[in-house]
Amino acid sequence: MTARTALPPMVKPVYQHSTLSDLVPSIGAHLGIAGYREDLLGLPGSDRYVVVLIDGLGWHLIRRAAQAAPYLAGLLGDGRAITSAVPSTTVTSLTCLGTGLAPGQHGMVGYTSRVPETGEILNALTWESELVAKDYQSRPTAFERISTAGVAMSSVALHRFECSGLTQAALRGADFVGFEHEKAEDTRIELTVEAAMRGSRSLVYAYERELDHSGHVDGCDSQVWLRHLARIDAMCERLRESLPDEVTMIITGDHGMIDIPSGNRLIVEDEPGLLAGVSALAGEGRFRQLYVDHENPERVADRWRDRLGELAWVRTRDEAFDEGWFGQVDASIVDRYGHVMVAMRDDHAVMTRQFPRELSLVGMHGSLTPAEMMVPLFTD
Incomplete structure (x- = not known):
C-alpha cells in the first residue's frame, strides 16, 4: 500500500508581527514617520528604500527553483519568510502592503466579494463597478x-x-511613475533609480506581475514559469547594481501558488447539495466565500464539511474571525465577508461556471497552506 502524503498544515498570519502588512510601517519607523514607532521585521536602517513586489513569488517556490534564480537564491541565507494575509491573494495582499493594515481593517476582503450595499460581486482586480x-x-x-x-x-x-x-483603493498616495512595456527593463530600472534618489528620504514601490500571470496560465511547475523567474531574477540583480549603496532594496511577494490537477477541481454546479442555502458565491478556487441570507450558516458549513472532509478548512465567518484569519475586524466591513469560508487544503479547488475565466487556470492561490501563505523577505 502506498503511504499517503501528509496534508499541509494551516498557516495563520500573526498581524503586527510578521506579515506583509507590517512591511511599510517597519520602513516608516526608520524614516521617522509619526505613528510608526517600531520596526517589526528587523530591516536595515536607511533613508532610502526600494520595495520590489514580485506578484506570485512564494517562499517555497523560490527555494524550490533556486537554480533558476541565482541572485535571489544568494539572498536566501539572510532572508526570511513572512506571511501574506488571508486570503492569500493579490487584492488583499497589495492593500495590506499599501495601507499597513490587516484585511479586517482595510476591508479589501478578496479577489471577488459581495458588496453589502448593492449585492454586486465585486472583482477588485478588474474593478468593473461604479463603486468609488x-x-x-x-x-x-x-x-x-x-x-x-x-x-x-x-x-x-x-x-x-x-x-x-x-x-486607488490600496496604493494611493505615491507619485505614480509609469512605463508602457514590461519588457523595457532598462527603462524600468532607470525610472526606479531616479525615484529612489528623489528628496532627502525616499520609498519606491516597484511592481512586477508576469510571474503570477505565467503561473496562472502555464503552472508554477512549468518551464515557462521558470524562464520568467530567471528573467526577473536577472532584472533584480541589475537593479541592485544600478542603485547607489545608500539605497536598501527589499524584495518580497504577495502570495505563493500551487498547480491544481484537472481531476482535483470540484464544480459546484455539479454538486447541487453544496449550493443549497447559498445566496451568492465569491472568492476564488482556493478560497471560497459563501453568502448565506436565508439559512443558518452553520448548516451550510456542515454540508461543505461533510462533502470535502479533510480536503478543506471550512469555517463560519464567526469562527474565522475568532481564529484571527483577518486580524481585528472593523464592524463596518463585517458583512463584506461571506458567512462561510472554504479554504482548500492539498491541491484541490472549488470552481464555478459563474466565473468561466477561472476554469482555465493552472496555478492558483488564496488558501492558508504554507505554499500559498509564506512569501520571502529579502534585503540587499
Missing part, C-alpha cells in the same frame, strides 16, 4: 502618510495601473 475605490477603501494608506510626512513616495508600474480601482 477611495470610498470603498477609505482608510488612509501608509503611502499617503509617508508622502504627507515629506518623504519622496513613488510607485513604479505599468501606466495602465495608474487609475485602476485597486491602485
Whole structure:
C-alpha cells in the first residue's frame, strides 16, 4: 500500500508581527514617520528604500527553483519568510502592503466579494463597478502618510495601473511613475533609480506581475514559469547594481501558488447539495466565500464539511474571525465577508461556471497552506 502524503498544515498570519502588512510601517519607523514607532521585521536602517513586489513569488517556490534564480537564491541565507494575509491573494495582499493594515481593517476582503450595499460581486482586480475605490477603501494608506510626512513616495508600474480601482483603493498616495512595456527593463530600472534618489528620504514601490500571470496560465511547475523567474531574477540583480549603496532594496511577494490537477477541481454546479442555502458565491478556487441570507450558516458549513472532509478548512465567518484569519475586524466591513469560508487544503479547488475565466487556470492561490501563505523577505 502506498503511504499517503501528509496534508499541509494551516498557516495563520500573526498581524503586527510578521506579515506583509507590517512591511511599510517597519520602513516608516526608520524614516521617522509619526505613528510608526517600531520596526517589526528587523530591516536595515536607511533613508532610502526600494520595495520590489514580485506578484506570485512564494517562499517555497523560490527555494524550490533556486537554480533558476541565482541572485535571489544568494539572498536566501539572510532572508526570511513572512506571511501574506488571508486570503492569500493579490487584492488583499497589495492593500495590506499599501495601507499597513490587516484585511479586517482595510476591508479589501478578496479577489471577488459581495458588496453589502448593492449585492454586486465585486472583482477588485478588474474593478468593473461604479463603486468609488477611495470610498470603498477609505482608510488612509501608509503611502499617503509617508508622502504627507515629506518623504519622496513613488510607485513604479505599468501606466495602465495608474487609475485602476485597486491602485486607488490600496496604493494611493505615491507619485505614480509609469512605463508602457514590461519588457523595457532598462527603462524600468532607470525610472526606479531616479525615484529612489528623489528628496532627502525616499520609498519606491516597484511592481512586477508576469510571474503570477505565467503561473496562472502555464503552472508554477512549468518551464515557462521558470524562464520568467530567471528573467526577473536577472532584472533584480541589475537593479541592485544600478542603485547607489545608500539605497536598501527589499524584495518580497504577495502570495505563493500551487498547480491544481484537472481531476482535483470540484464544480459546484455539479454538486447541487453544496449550493443549497447559498445566496451568492465569491472568492476564488482556493478560497471560497459563501453568502448565506436565508439559512443558518452553520448548516451550510456542515454540508461543505461533510462533502470535502479533510480536503478543506471550512469555517463560519464567526469562527474565522475568532481564529484571527483577518486580524481585528472593523464592524463596518463585517458583512463584506461571506458567512462561510472554504479554504482548500492539498491541491484541490472549488470552481464555478459563474466565473468561466477561472476554469482555465493552472496555478492558483488564496488558501492558508504554507505554499500559498509564506512569501520571502529579502534585503540587499
